[in-house]
Amino acid sequence: MRTPGGLSLRLDPRALTVVVLLLAAAGAAGVALIGTGDAKIPAADVLRTLAGNGTAYQDFIVNELRLPRVLVGLLVGASLGLGGALFQSVSRNPLGSPDVLGLSQGSTAGALVVIVLMSGSAAEVTLGALAGGLATGLAIYALAWKQGVHGYRLVLVGIGVNAMMTAVSGYLLTKADLVDATRAVVWMTGSLAGRDWEQVWPLLGLCAVLLPLVLVNARGLRMLEMGDDIANALGVRVQRVRLLLMVSAVLLAAAATAAAGPVSFVALTAPQLARRLTRSPGPNLVPSLCMGAALLVAADWASQRAFGADQLPVGVVTGVLGGVYLLWLLVTERRAGRI
Amino acid sequence: MSGTHTNNLRSTAVNRLSAENVTLAYDQRVIAEQLSVEIPDNSFTVIVGPNACGKSTLLRALSRMLKPSHGRVLLDGQAIQSMPAKKVARTLGLLPQSSIAPDGITVADLVGRGRYPHQGLLRQWSAEDERVVQESMRQTGVAELAERYVDELSGGQRQRVWIAMALAQQTPLLLLDEPTTYLDIQHQIDVLDLCAELHETQGRTLVAVLHDLNHAARYATHLIALRGGTVIAEGAPNDIVTAELVEEVFGLRCQVIDDPETGTPLVVPAARKVRAERATAA
Numbered sequence: 001m002r003t004p005g006g007l008s009l010r011l012d013p014r015a016l017t018v019v020v021l022l023l024a025a026a027g028a029a030g031v032a033l034i035g036t037g038d039a040k041i042p043a044a045d046v047l048r049t050l051a052g053n054g055t056a057y058q059d060f061i062v063n064e065l066r067l068p069r070v071l072v073g074l075l076v077g078a079s080l081g082l083g084g085a086l087f088q089s090v091s092r093n094p095l096g097s098p099d100v101l102g103l104s105q106g107s108t109a110g111a112l113v114v115i116v117l118m119s120g121s122a123a124e125v126t127l128g129a130l131a132g133g134l135a136t137g138l139a140i141y142a143l144a145w146k147q148g149v150h151g152y153r154l155v156l157v158g159i160g161v162n163a164m165m166t167a168v169s170g171y172l173l174t175k176a177d178l179v180d181a182t183r184a185v186v187w188m189t190g191s192l193a194g195r196d197w198e199q200v201w202p203l204l205g206l207c208a209v210l211l212p213l214v215l216v217n218a219r220g221l222r223m224l225e226m227g228d229d230i231a232n233a234l235g236v237r238v239q240r241v242r243l244l245l246m247v248s249a250v251l252l253a254a255a256a257t258a259a260a261g262p263v264s265f266v267a268l269t270a271p272q273l274a275r276r277l278t279r280s281p282g283p284n285l286v287p288s289l290c291m292g293a294a295l296l297v298a299a300d301w302a303s304q305r306a307f308g309a310d311q312l313p314v315g316v317v318t319g320v321l322g323g324v325y326l327l328w329l330l331v332t333e334r335r336a337g338r339i
Numbered sequence: 340m341s342g343t344h345t346n347n348l349r350s351t352a353v354n355r356l357s358a359e360n361v362t363l364a365y366d367q368r369v370i371a372e373q374l375s376v377e378i379p380d381n382s383f384t385v386i387v388g389p390n391a392c393g394k395s396t397l398l399r400a401l402s403r404m405l406k407p408s409h410g411r412v413l414l415d416g417q418a419i420q421s422m423p424a425k426k427v428a429r430t431l432g433l434l435p436q437s438s439i440a441p442d443g444i445t446v447a448d449l450v451g452r453g454r455y456p457h458q459g460l461l462r463q464w465s466a467e468d469e470r471v472v473q474e475s476m477r478q479t480g481v482a483e484l485a486e487r488y489v490d491e492l493s494g495g496q497r498q499r500v501w502i503a504m505a506l507a508q509q510t511p512l513l514l515l516d517e518p519t520t521y522l523d524i525q526h527q528i529d530v531l532d533l534c535a536e537l538h539e540t541q542g543r544t545l546v547a548v549l550h551d552l553n554h555a556a557r558y559a560t561h562l563i564a565l566r567g568g569t570v571i572a573e574g575a576p577n578d579i580v581t582a583e584l585v586e587e588v589f590g591l592r593c594q595v596i597d598d599p600e601t602g603t604p605l606v607v608p609a610a611r612k613v614r615a616e617r618a619t620a621a
Contacts, residue, residue: 092439216460223455229435232404234508235428235456281441281448 015278015287022274022290026074029297033073034066036304064196072195073300073314074293075203076256077266081274081292082214082285083252084267086245089221089283091154094329097268098253099322101158104264105165106136107257108188112169115184116176123198125187126258133254136161141246190263190315192300199259206255210248214285217241222282263315265322266292272329353416354380355544356401356431356512361410363396363568370396371568373410378512378561383538383545385555388565389589394548395436395516397565401546402433402514414512428456432510434501436517440489446500447485450476453507475506479533495526502533513537515547519554527551531558552589556580556604564588580604592617 034050035041039061041049048054049062084097098104110132114120120128144157169188173181220241223231231238253267273295274287299321300314356378363371370393378384378401386394399405400412403419412419419427432453440449453475454468476482479499484492489500498518505513515534519527535558538545549555555562556576563573566588572579582595585606592609599605609617 219455219458219460219463223452225439225441226449226452227435227437227439229404229433230438232424233402233428233433233435233505234453235425237424279443281444 012278012280015280015284018274018277018287019290022277022287022294026077026290026294026297029294029301030070030074033070033297033301033304034062036301037061037066068197068200069192069195070297071200072203072259073192073297075200075207076192076260076263077270077293077296078289079203079207079252079256079292080263080267080296081270082211082289083249083256084269084292085271085274085283085285085288086214086221086249086252087267088271089225090242090246090249092225093152093155094272095152095155095268096158097271098249098257099262099264099268100155100162101140102160102162102165103133103136103140103158103250103253104257104262105162105169106139107133107254108262109165109168109172110135111187111258111261112172112176112184115187116172116180119180126199129258129261130254132165133257134250136165137246137250137254186313187261189313190257190261190318191313192260193313195260203255203259206251210252211289214245214248217245218283218285221245221285225282261313261315263296264319265325266296266318268329269322269325270295272325354378355415356413356546358397358400358407358412359410361400361407361412363393363400363405364408365396365405369568374568374570375410376401376563376570376573378544378546381538381542381544382561383535383559384547384561384563385559386546386548386563386565387550387552387555387588388571392565393568394565396568398433398514398516398546398548402431403427404433404435425456428508428510430510431512431514432505432508433514434505434516434518436520438501440497442490444489445485446481446487446489446492446503447472447476449489449500450481450503450507453504456508471509472507475503478506478537479503493526495522495529498522498526498530499533502530506537510543512544512546515545517548517550519549519551527554534558552580552585552606553598556606557598557601576604580606 031043031046034046035043041058041061045054045058046062049058050067054062080098087096087098087101088094090096107129111125111129113132114125114128118124140154140158140161143161144154173184176184220231220236223234223236224238224242228238256263270292271284271288274284274291277291278284278287296314296318299317303312303314303317306312354377358374358376360373360375361371362369362373374393374397376397386397388394396405400407403412406420414422414427414430451464451468451472454471457468458464473482476485479502481496481499481503484496484500489497492500502518518530518534522530531554534545534547537543538560559576561574562576562579564571564579564584571588572584580595582593585591585593585595592614594607594609595604596607597603597605
């Protein structure tokens with residue numbers, strides 16, 4: 001796309017189509033999700049109410065109870081999709097995602113410290129999860145980063161960190177009394193139940209800051225995929241771009257986990273699925289983001305449809321689907337001789 | 340011919356790329372100390388030397404991949420480390436030894452990435468970019484492969500694609516780190532012919548690290564022989580390549596004869612028996 005003024009944007013028509021379709025799918029799943037529950041509302045009524053023309057009763061259910069939950073779902077999915085795409089691109093490894101690397105486990109450990117040792121409020125648990133995720137990100141950085149990441153080093157360090165964090169969480173659970181333990185286990189499955197506007201705003205704010213920052217550096221990231229030397233030779237400030245994108249990815253993953261608990265495998269699968277749809281090399285950041293949002297909301301809707309309102313947390317659904325995907329990925333990677 | 344050419348350049352203006360008393364080290368391991376090198380403008384400079392003599396390290400320093408612990412590398416009179424990254428990338432290109440072709444990338448797409456230093460957030464793909472990419476693929480003979488995936492190509496084709504990417508960067512200076520490694524002999528010659536052509540027809544300054552001394556002597560207009568991080572000799576191959584120099588730099592007894600094809604020096608290692616006899620005599 002070019003203008004006479006010398007402006008030119010490069011848009012891949014296929015990627016654009018994928019993004020539009022995924023956004024439509026995420027929107028449709030969102031509307032369906034709002035209409036699902038003990039009080040069922042037809043999609044047309046949901047849309048009318050969102051536009052501000054519903055009855056008072058519908059307005060309460062849709063805008064006060066269910067919309068924030070769906071928005072949290074969309075934002076968490078988008079953050080995980082984008083964070084996963086960033087991690088996978090920087091580590092040049094489809095396994096380099098926040099759940100494999102132990103970031104989600106780090107957030108969990110942080111949340112459990114607050115729940116079990118401090119019996120903190122919901123807001124404090126969120127802060128604890130955020131701090132846990134960031135501290136884990138820092139630890140992985142310190143352990144794995146020597147002259148950049150190479151091959152499976154980041155993944156191996158991440159798996160080690162993951163194991164340690166799981167152990168910390170397990171220890172905390174054994175120390176907890178029954179009430180705290182129940183609360184902790186519910187948090188640990190990853191759920192959108194009971195999310196309201198208080199969770200929406202901070203997440204939206206963070207995405208609004210990080211998304212432009214990430215997209216401005218996306219072209220540098222694409223160059224980085226050819227190796228540090230080539231990126232350097234092309235004039236990318238490798239260390240700066242990579243550090244900035246990693247910090248963004250850690251923030252996104254930690255914030256998403258803080259908001260919804262460790263919803264597993266979205267960050268791992270969304271970028272890979274998006275890439276298969278766009279068939280384009282490169283980080284596929286925006287398609288991954290849309291895919292993450294669509295996946296998470298669709299998974300939540302599916303779990304509510306199949307098991308009734310708030311019976312099955314969304315993290316269980318994504319875990320089951322993602323687990324199957326991870327196995328498939330390991331098998332194909334092994335066949336390709338990369339493991 | 341090439342000798343006088345070089346001399347003319349030396350006597351006139353300051354060269355665009357040079358290293359001034361640099362000390363090069365990885366962590367604590369010092370590779371070279373107080374090393375000074377001039378890259379003559381419009382030359383095809385080849386750096387040779389035994390393994391671990393610091394030739395690749397020198398190339399990394401010249402392309403600002405490695406920051407000298409002392410001294411500085413000058414590009415157009417400025418310290419290269421203090422220049423804006425994209426500005427350097429529009430003047431000096433580098434083809435590193437190892438590079439990764441992302442999964443599922445096409446030749447045209449990869450070559451297009453060489454345009455990065457000429458692009459910006461709002462100027463992502465101009466008509467000029469398109470033209471230069473086509474031109475680069477044509478010059479390297481990969482135009483007909485444009486829509487193929489890089490993973491499917493042979494080693495020789497792939498190296499041409501990477502060279503095309505470096506060309507698309509449109510830099511007057513181009514540095515190549517062992518561009519012929521892992522290639523069959525015909526592809527080695529192919530790549531070197533391409534380099535010579537780029538140097539002759541476009542007047543680009545080329546700097547390459549090569550393993551094969553005979554290739555270096557045949558293609559270089561300016562040769563730098565390194566040993567242990569020190570320049571032992573530099574100049575036109577016809578002027579400097581002698582049996583004594585090869586022995587001093589590589590520790591190898593040999594004869595230097597005229598290459599029957601080009602008249603450039605050709606290094607023929609002494610037979611094993613001769614080397615053994617001389618060793619006992621000494």
